[in-house]
Amino acid sequence: MNIKSKCFGCGKFFDLLKQFTFCPICSGALVSEGQETKKYFQYLLKKYQWLSLGEGNTSLICLENNLFAKCETQNPTGSFKDRGSLLEVAFALENNYKTLVFASTGNMAVSLSAYCAKAKIKCRVLVPKSTPPEKIELPKLYGAEIEVVDGNYDLAASLAIKESLTGKKMLVGDYLLRRVGQESCGREIAGEVSNVDWLIVPVGNGTIFSSVTDGYFGSAKNLSTKMIGVQGKKCNPVFRAWKNNEQIVPLVQPETVGAFFKVGNPGDGNLVLDCLKKSGGVIIEAGDEELIKAKKDLARNYGLLVNYASASVWTAYDKLLKKKVIKSKDKVVLVLTGR
Numbered sequence: 625m626n627i628k629s630k631c632f633g634c635g636k637f638f639d640l641l642k643q644f645t646f647c648p649i650c651s652g653a654l655v656s657e658g659q660e661t662k663k664y665f666q667y668l669l670k671k672y673q674w675l676s677l678g679e680g681n682t683s684l685i686c687l688e689n690n691l692f693a694k695c696e697t698q699n700p701t702g703s704f705k706d707r708g709s710l711l712e713v714a715f716a717l718e719n720n721y722k723t724l725v726f727a728s729t730g731n732m733a734v735s736l737s738a739y740c741a742k743a744k745i746k747c748r749v750l751v752p753k754s755t756p757p758e759k760i761e762l763p764k765l766y767g768a769e770i771e772v773v774d775g776n777y778d779l780a781a782s783l784a785i786k787e788s789l790t791g792k793k794m795l796v797g798d799y800l801l802r803r804v805g806q807e808s809c810g811r812e813i814a815g816e817v818s819n820v821d822w823l824i825v826p827v828g829n830g831t832i833f834s835s836v837t838d839g840y841f842g843s844a845k846n847l848s849t850k851m852i853g854v855q856g857k858k859c860n861p862v863f864r865a866w867k868n869n870e871q872i873v874p875l876v877q878p879e880t881v882g883a884f885f886k887v888g889n890p891g892d893g894n895l896v897l898d899c900l901k902k903s904g905g906v907i908i909e910a911g912d913e914e915l916i917k918a919k920k921d922l923a924r925n926y927g928l929l930v931n932y933a934s935a936s937v938w939t940a941y942d943k944l945l946k947k948k949v950i951k952s953k954d955k956v957v958l959v960l961t962g963r
């Protein structure tokens with residue numbers, strides 16, 4: 625089998641069965657490469673269909689005339705992460721991994737531990753000290769082993785990488801497999817609504833943004849859709865790189881009410897910049913007060929319950945409509961990533 629991954633940074637090719645996280649040479653994001661690789665993923669999803677918890681095929685609802693929301697909150701554990709977890713756990717079973725290890729600030733832990741429970745494989749989660757107890761409760765319910773790390777998310781992530789190198793533990797998280805699994809969200813949008821002018825997706829690590837972009841443009845008929853990204857104000861490395869037309873400079877202490885945004889060094893940041901460039905899109909930032917207001921607006925105006933980072937798409941829509949970047953006649957899809 626010729627199943628390949630390719631580094632988005634240095635362009636090197638690898639055997640995907642061995643390299644499916646980040647580039648061992650330059651630490652760049654790995655992307656999947658070639659038709660055979662695509663077929664391998666289709667084979668995995670078919671063989672491990674029994675692993676599904678009913679993820680995907682979420683509703684696309686109409687909020688106003690030309691404004692739609694893709695409700696990823698309807699996934700089994702409440703976020704888009706379930707789409708990626710299915711493929712990661714299927715890959716783990718196929719390649720005889722008995723334990724998964726990863727760092728998480730919340731949603732990822734809930735999602736992966738649910739799929740690991742069904743697959744009956746061990747799930748080890750490293751969480752930063754600041755993680756609220758209620759975020760640990762659900763993964764524990766699913767039987768995950770939680771280790772609280774005396775430090776921030778970036779430290780938890782580096783410890784998870786270290787642990788995966790010792791013994792046969794599979795490192796999972798916002799990497800290639802998850803990105804491929806989550807493309808289905810973009811494909812569904814392309815099939816559900818035509819002639820979209822703007823597609824708005826939040827940017828934390830950048831994984832869901834690049835997944836949706838790849839999935840959408842891989843199947844949409846209208847290729848003139850423009851992407852809009854949103855980041856939290858005090859965790860905005862991708863926004864700053866885009867605005868100043870420079871390299872991404874990691875942040876040491878990202879701060880925001882949106883847990884999903886708290887990534888100082890976004891692994892898929894360069895993929896996001898590429899998607900923005902190719903689609904002629906924009907990225908903006910949203911402060912805590914705006915996120916709190918957006919969460920309230922979505923609940924009170926449309927009955928939608930989402931988390932703060934997810935609500936940021938509403939802030940972006942509102943701001944860009946006022947600035948007349950988005951015209952009132954434009955067709956817009958907001959991706960509500962999670963609860």
Ligand SMILES: [Zn+2]
Pocket residue numbers: 631632633634635636647648649650651652
């Ligand atoms: Zn590389």
